[in-house]
Amino acid sequence: MNDELRALYQEVIIDHGRHPRNFKKLDHPSYTQEGYNPLCGDRLTLYLRIADNKIIDASFEGQGCAISMAASSLMTERIKNMPVTEARQLFDAFQNLVTQPDPPKKIREYLGKLTVLGGVRDFPVRIKCATLPWHALNACLNNITKQIVSTE
Amino acid sequence: MNDELRALYQEVIIDHGRHPRNFKKLDHPSYTQEGYNPLCGDRLTLYLRIADNKIIDASFEGQGCAISMAASSLMTERIKNMPVTEARQLFDAFQNLVTQPDPPKKIREYLGKLTVLGGVRDFPVRIKCATLPWHALNACLNNITKQIVSTE
Amino acid sequence: MSLIDRSAEHSSLPFSKVDWPAIRRDFPLLTQQPYGKPLAYLDNAATTQKPNIVIDSVAHFYRFDNANVHRGVYQLSERATAAFEAARDKIKYFLNAPLREEIIFVRGATEAINLVAQSYARPRLKPFDEILISAMEHHSNIVPWQMVCKQTGAQLKVIPINDNGEIMLDSYRALLSEKTKIVAITHLSNALGSIPPVQKMITMAHAREIPVLLDGAQAAAHFKVDLQTLDCDFYTFSGHKIYGPTGVGMLYGKKSYLEAMEPYQGGGEMISRVSFESSDYNSLPYKFEAGTPNIAGVVGLAAALGYINTIGLDNIRQREQQLLNYATQALEQTAGLRIIGMAKHKASIISFVLDSAHPHDISTILDQQGVAIRAGHHCAMPLMTRFNVPATARASFSFYNNESDIEQLVQSLQLVNQIFSGKMGE
Amino acid sequence: MSLIDRSAEHSSLPFSKVDWPAIRRDFPLLTQQPYGKPLAYLDNAATTQKPNIVIDSVAHFYRFDNANVHRGVYQLSERATAAFEAARDKIKYFLNAPLREEIIFVRGATEAINLVAQSYARPRLKPFDEILISAMEHHSNIVPWQMVCKQTGAQLKVIPINDNGEIMLDSYRALLSEKTKIVAITHLSNALGSIPPVQKMITMAHAREIPVLLDGAQAAAHFKVDLQTLDCDFYTFSGHKIYGPTGVGMLYGKKSYLEAMEPYQGGGEMISRVSFESSDYNSLPYKFEAGTPNIAGVVGLAAALGYINTIGLDNIRQREQQLLNYATQALEQTAGLRIIGMAKHKASIISFVLDSAHPHDISTILDQQGVAIRAGHHCAMPLMTRFNVPATARASFSFYNNESDIEQLVQSLQLVNQIFSGKMGE
Ligand SMILES: Cc1ncc(COP(=O)(O)O)c(C=O)c1O
Numbered sequence A, B: 001m002n003d004e005l006r007a008l009y010q011e012v013i014i015d016h017g018r019h020p021r022n023f024k025k026l027d028h029p030s031y032t033q034e035g036y037n038p039l040c041g042d043r044l045t046l047y048l049r050i051a052d053n054k055i056i057d058a059s060f061e062g063q064g065c066a067i068s069m070a071a072s073s074l075m076t077e078r079i080k081n082m083p084v085t086e087a088r089q090l091f092d093a094f095q096n097l098v099t100q101p102d103p104p105k106k107i108r109e110y111l112g113k114l115t116v117l118g119g120v121r122d123f124p125v126r127i128k129c130a131t132l133p134w135h136a137l138n139a140c141l142n143n144i145t146k147q148i149v150s151t152e
Numbered sequence C, D: 001m002s003l004i005d006r007s008a009e010h011s012s013l014p015f016s017k018v019d020w021p022a023i024r025r026d027f028p029l030l031t032q033q034p035y036g037k038p039l040a041y042l043d044n045a046a047t048t049q050k051p052n053i054v055i056d057s058v059a060h061f062y063r064f065d066n067a068n069v070h071r072g073v074y075q076l077s078e079r080a081t082a083a084f085e086a087a088r089d090k091i092k093y094f095l096n097a098p099l100r101e102e103i104i105f106v107r108g109a110t111e112a113i114n115l116v117a118q119s120y121a122r123p124r125l126k127p128f129d130e131i132l133i134s135a136m137e138h139h140s141n142i143v144p145w146q147m148v149c150k151q152t153g154a155q156l157k158v159i160p161i162n163d164n165g166e167i168m169l170d171s172y173r174a175l176l177s178e179k180t181k182i183v184a185i186t187h188l189s190n191a192l193g194s195i196p197p198v199q200k201m202i203t204m205a206h207a208r209e210i211p212v213l214l215d216g217a218q219a220a221a222h223f224k225v226d227l228q229t230l231d232c233d234f235y236t237f238s239g240h241k242i243y244g245p246t247g248v249g250m251l252y253g254k255k256s257y258l259e260a261m262e263p264y265q266g267g268g269e270m271i272s273r274v275s276f277e278s279s280d281y282n283s284l285p286y287k288f289e290a291g292t293p294n295i296a297g298v299v300g301l302a303a304a305l306g307y308i309n310t311i312g313l314d315n316i317r318q319r320e321q322q323l324l325n326y327a328t329q330a331l332e333q334t335a336g337l338r339i340i341g342m343a344k345h346k347a348s349i350i351s352f353v354l355d356s357a358h359p360h361d362i363s364t365i366l367d368q369q370g371v372a373i374r375a376g377h378h379c380a381m382p383l384m385t386r387f388n389v390p391a392t393a394r395a396s397f398s399f400y401n402n403e404s405d406i407e408q409l410v411q412s413l414q415l416v417n418q419i420f421s422g423k424m425g426e
C-alpha cells in the first residue's frame, strides 16, 4: 500500500466510516438538506437544529463510501454547539484543506481532527465525497441567511 | 488532356450536349417521367408517345450537364419508332455499356452511336448522368407493363 | 494482428490456434503502467480499448482520404464515399442484416434509441398505450422512453427480473397486450452480464405484431448477432464498445419501419429537394443521416469489425467464457464478496459488492494497484434499487484480458479487505 | 507547426512573420498527387484537411488516454475526463463564451440546429408563429425549421437577398414582428461567401426580444468569433470544417435558454437520478449530452483550435483575403465566367458558372487536373433558384492554399473552355 492510500484511509476514517456518529434522523430539525453525488450514487440527508444563530444539534442519514460517511460523521461531531458564523468559517477552511496543495498550518490547526480528510487531495474524484456533507451544510446556512434577510 | 477525358468528352457528346435534339415538350404525350440526380441537381422530364406497343415519338426537357444532356438527346433520337420490347433490350445493353469493364463487341455494335457514352465507365460518379434519361425511360416502360397487366 | 494468419479473415482460426497474448499486444494502451503496476483494464463494458489497426485506419483516413462524402465530383471525395459506404456493407455482413440501406450511422446506441423513440414511437403513441422495457435496462434504454411517454401520455411498463437477474418470462407474457406498442430490451445487461432470452421474447411480441428493439450496446462485442435469425425490428450498438472509435454507432431498422418513419433530424444529405415551401426526403438510409457524418469514425468502426472477424466471434465468446468462469470462481473465494447477477446465460461482466467496503472505496484502492474497474450505478439506477444496493463494483472482461489480470483483481480485493478490517497496521 | 514559434500560442505572430509554406506542410493530405498532378484542394467549405497535430492527438488519445468519461474512479478515466472537459474550456476561450457550461458537444452544426429547433422552438411555437431565416441558408438551417413548422403549425419566413448576395436589411426589419419567435441565420454563406451583418441583425431582433441563432459552420474557421460581443443566443459550428475531426461539433446557448429547455436526447450522463416513474435531469451542459460522447473527436477538436490559435485568426483572415482577391481577379479574367455572389463582405469562398460548361462537367475536368472543387447546389437549393442557376462550381480557400493552387484552377478552367468550344482538335 502506498503513502497516498495510507493517508486517505487513516484509521479515524475507517472507524468513522464504519461507525458513523450522529447517524440518525433528528426530531424536529430546523433544516433538512439532501446531498447527492451522481458519480457514485452517494446520497445523504443532513439535519440541523438551530436556535439563536447557533447549531444546537446535527445529524445525518444516508448511504455512501467510507470517505463521505466519515466526513459526515466528523462534520456533525464538530459543528454541534457552533455559532452559525463560525460554521461558515469552518466550511471555508475545510474547502481549503481538501483543494489546496499545501494548506497553511493555521488552517490545519483550526480544523484539528478534520485534517484526517486532507488525504483526498491526492484523489481528485474523491474530493466530492469528502465535501458532500459540507455542501449540504453550506446550503442550510445559505437558507438561514435568506430567512434572516427576508424577516428583517 | 488525358485519354479518359478525351473518351468522355467526345465531339458527339459536346455537340449533343450543346444542341440537344428533341429538346421540347411533347404535345399529348402518353407518358411523362421526371428523372432527378440529387448529387448534381440534374433534372429532366422525358415525354413519350406510344401506340400499338411502339414508341411513336420521344422528347425531353430539363437542365443538366453535358453528359446527361447528350445521353438524353442520343436516346430520344434512337428510340423513336422503336417497339417497346426492343427499347427494353436497348436499356439493358446501355446499362451493360456503361457499367461493364469490357462490353462485348455485339453489344457495342448493337448500340452504335450510343457507344460514345461508354467513356463514363472511367468516371464512376458520372455514370448516373449518362443513365438518368434511361432510368426515366425504364420507369415509363414499367408503367406500360403495369397498365398492360392491369388491363388484361 | 501480426501473429494471426491474415488470410484467415472471415474464416477465423480454430480456438486452439488463436494466439491470445499476441492479440493483447495489438492494443497499445494496455502496456501502460499506472502507479508502476501493470494495467489490468477491466472496465470494458464502459468502453473498449482500440487495436492498432483501428487507430491507424482513422489516422490513415485523415492523411490520405479525407473529404466530405456523397457530394464531391473528385477523386478524393469518391474515395471517402467509397470507404464510408463500404463500412455500411461490412456492418450489414457483420450483423447479417437483410439490406444495406437498413443500416443507419448514428453517434451511438443512445442516439439510436432516441431516434426510434422520437421518429417511430412518438407519432404513433396515444395516451395509455404502453412501452415495455425490462428491469435491467441501461438509462439509455429507459429515459428516451420516459420522454416519449411524457410527450404522448403513453406508459412505461417494466418486465421484472428474478434474484439471479433473469427476465421473468411469465410476467413478460402477462404484460404483453393490445396496449403494448413496442418492446425495448437489452441484448446483454451492462450491469449484471445477463443475456435475456431475446429470441423467445421477440417471437412472443411478434405473435401480437408488436415490434421489438434490441439494445445491443453490450452484446455486439461479445457474441455473434444474426439479425435475420433474431428477426428483431430495430437493433443498435456503439462503436466505442466494440473496439471502434468514439462518436459512431449504428441503428438497424427493418426497411418497412424505416420507410414509414419521419426523419429524425433535418439538414444536408437527408433531403432530395428543398424549397422554402417544402422538402422531399431522401431515400434510405440517407433520410436518417442529416449533416456530415462521423466519416473517420465509420471507417474506424469498419476496421474494428474486420479485426473482430479475424479473431472470430466464436473464439471471442469461448475465451471470454473461460475468463468469466475463472473470475467467478476466484471472486467467490474472496471473503465477504457477493456477486450480483447469477443468470444462467451470462457474458463476461461481473457485478459485486464487498461486506467490508463501498464500491467507490474499492475502486480507488484497486486503481492504485493498476486495476481499472467501474464502481457505481452503471447507468442502471432502477436495477440498483431492485437489488437494494446503492452501487456495485463491476469487472468486465474482453478477450484481451487474461488470468493475471484476474489475479491482480483478486489480490487487490484482498488488500481492500485488509485495509477495511484494520489489519494493515502501520 | 515546427516552423512556428511554439511559445507564441495564444499570442500569434505578426502577419509578416507567418511561414505559410511551412504551415501547408503540416497537412499531410495536401502532398498527394492525383493523376500525377499536385493536389489543389479547393473544397474547404465542404470539409477542411487536418494538420498532423490533430491526427496525432486523436491517435494519442486512443493509445494512452482512452476510457469513458465522467464515470470512472480510476486514473485512466480521470485523464480522459480531464482532456474532454479541458476541450470545453478551450472552446469557451476560442469563442469568448461567457460560461463553460454553455458549451455543448454535438455531432455537428446540423445536430445543433435540430437540437434548438426541437428543444427550444417546438414546445414554444404556436400556429402562425414565425421563424425567420435568410435566403442563403444551408439545408441544415432550413429543413430543421421546416420540420418544426410542420409539427407546430408555425411558418417559415425568408429574408431576401439582393443580386450581390447581401441580406436586405429593410426587408428584415419589415419581417420582424410579434409573431417572430426565433431568427436563424448563417454567419457566413457556404454557397456565396457572403458575411451577413449579423451584429446589426441581432440588435434588431433583441430590440423585440427575439432570440437569434447563428449558424457558424463556415464562419468559425475564417475569422474571430466573439460571443460576448455578438450577444447571439445560440451559436454552432462543426469540427470537421475547422481543421478538426469528423463527428464532433458544438452548440453554444445562453444559460438562461438552455436551462429552460427540455433535454434533446435521453440516456446515460444527462440525468442525475432515474427511477422507472421519472427521472431528474442533470445540470448543464450534461443535460444535453446523453450517451457516450465523441471523446476522441472532442480532444482532436481542441487540438485543432489550439493549432488555429497558434497561427492566429487575424493572420488567417488576412491571408485568406489575399487569396480571395487573387482568385477573384484571376477568375474574372477567365472567358465566359460569372461569379455568383459579389457581397461587399466576403470570406474566401467563390461560386461561379461558366458559359461553356455545366458545373458538373467543370468539376470532372478539374479533378483530372488535380483541382478539387465542388459542383452542385451546395445544400442550398433555394439559393440556386434565387440566382436562377441549376448549380454552381465553387472554389473555397483555406490559409493553407496558395497562389499556385489558384493558377492551377484558372488554367484548368481554360482547358474546360477549350474542350467545350471544340478547340481541342484530335
Ligand atoms: C453554412 C452551413 N451550415 C451548416 C452546415 C452543416 O454542417 P454539418 O454537415 O457539419 O452538420 C454546413 C456544412 O455543410 C454549412 O456550410
Ligand SMILES: Cc1ncc(COP(=O)(O)O)c(C=O)c1O
Residues within 6 Å of the ligand: C045, C046, C107, C108, C109, C110, C111, C138, C140, C141, C186, C188, C189, C190, C215, C217, C218, C238, C379, D268, D290, D291, D292, D293
Ligand atoms: C446496455 C447499454 N445500452 C446503452 C448504452 C449506451 O451506449 P452509448 O453511451 O455508447 O450511447 C450502454 C453503454 O453504456 C449500455 O451498456
